[in-house]
Amino acid sequence: MTFQQETMEHVNNYLDKLTDFRAADMSQSQTALVFGLGLVGGVWLLTQLLTFVRVLLSLFVIPGRSLRSFGPKGSWALITGASDGLGKEFALQIARAGFNVLLVSRTESKLVSLADEIKSKNPSTQTKILAMDFAANKDSDYEQLKSLVDNLDIAILVNNVGKSHSIPVPFSETPDDEMKDIITINCTGTLRVTKLVTPGMIQRKRGLILTMGSFGGLLPTPLLATYSGSKAFLQYWSSALGSELEPYGITVQLLQAHLITSAMSKIRRPSLTVPTPKAWVKTALNKIGRRGGSPHFYYTSSPYFSHGLMAWFITCVVGVWSNWLKNYNLNMHVGIRKRALRKLERSKTK
Structure with missing residues (x-):
């Protein structure tokens, strides 16, 4: 064997060993x-399973928490949109829990009727009413409400007042007055009432603020775009808000709901997925x-x-x-x- 042949043989042997080493290294990398992808997938599946278990337990x-933990006997609950549907049920059930109630809604006759019903069922309960149209957004109405709130120990606020579209409608065809009313009632009204109540809660270092949400806010909803x-x-x-107020001992909770039998949903018959206001409010409280079922949203x-x-x-x-979806x-x-x-x-x- 010549020197060149011997050299080439050594080179080939070296290259074969290098190839084997790289193959082994590649196999280890793969x-x-x-393993890494399997570990990540396993952790994700375990997280999903634990989330579902937490949902079921919840x-x-x-x-x-007991409603009584948010205020002593004699304290008050303020409920907006109180004259019908969920608002009326919140008023009835919170009054039954021993709170006095301040009822705010548009129609005074309905508020008077509800106040009488509450007092007949709970003789020791005090009631106050204020008729105001949230769509009008009048400063004088909010001044009246402030004068009431400032003299009361408001332990619970239920932001229930709300408005949806009369029927599903493309945004480009939404009437201007309907669009304005939805934003004014749902957003501006809720913020203004909450701002009146929170200073007293902060001072007392306790309170509960419940705000009615919707699956329409959880899921982008075509033909109900403004709502x-x-x-x-x-x-x-x-x-x-919940993050801001938690250090003061105030609990903030947005309540998500799908369909409920009500004038807003235009559904009259309850079902497994469409409860009555009474059943839904009882569960919420x-x-x-x-x-x-909302593990990814705080408060x-x-x-x-x-x-x-x-x-x-x-x-x-x-x-x-x-x-x-x-x-x-759509x-x-x-x-x-x-x-x-x-x-x-x-x-x-006709």
């Missing part, structure tokens, strides 16, 4: 990558401080069991920006709009 097992945007605003505002709860499971599925499984939501409201327009045409012919 194994490490697969909805079905763990009770919420959906207003509820999304309340979602993030409540989360920020029993789950104060629990998140229900937020979807307390009713079917709504909580739906919220968990939307946020943790499907994702709020899912194309399928967007199309489903098609549902297109159908509602068509039925509403047909009903309107029939009423005109």
Whole structure:
């Protein structure tokens, strides 16, 4: 064997060993990558499982804080939009829990009737009423409310007043007055009332602020764009407010709800996913401080069991920006709009 042949043999042997080394190194890298991806996937699955278990415990097992922990006997609850639906139920059930109630809504006759009903069922309960139109946004109304609030120990505030579209409607066709009223009532009204109440709560270092949210704020909702945007605003505002007020012993909670039998939803018959106001409010008041099916939002709860499971599925499984969910939501409201327009045409012919 010549010197050149011997040299070439050594070179080839070296290259073969180098190739084997690289192959082994590549195999180790691939194994490490697969292991790493498996570990990440396992952690994600475990996190999802733990989240679901927490949702189930929150909805079905763990009770919420007692209402009495937010204020002593003789303290007051202020409920806006109190004359009908959820507002009326909040007033009745909070009064039954031993709080005096300040009822605020647009129609004075309904407020008088509700106050009489509360006093007949709870003779020791004090009631005050204030008729004001939140859509008008009058400073004089808020001055009247302030004069009442300043003289009372407001332990609970329920921001229930709200307005939606009369029927699903494209944003470009939304009447200007309807658009203005939705923003003024849902956003401006809620903020102004809360701002009147919070100084006293901060001074007393206790209190509960409940604000009615909606799946329309959780999920972008075509044909209800202005309403959906207003509820999304309340979602993030409540989360920020809750962080600000927690050091003062004040609990802030946005209550997410899907459909409930009410004049706003135009649904009369309850079902598994559409509870009555009485059933929904009872659950909400029993789950104060629990998140229900809203594990990704701070200071937020979807307390009713079917709504909580739906919220968990939307946020943790499907994702709020899912194309399928967007199309489903759009098609549902297109159908509602068509039925509403047909009903309107029939009423005109009659």
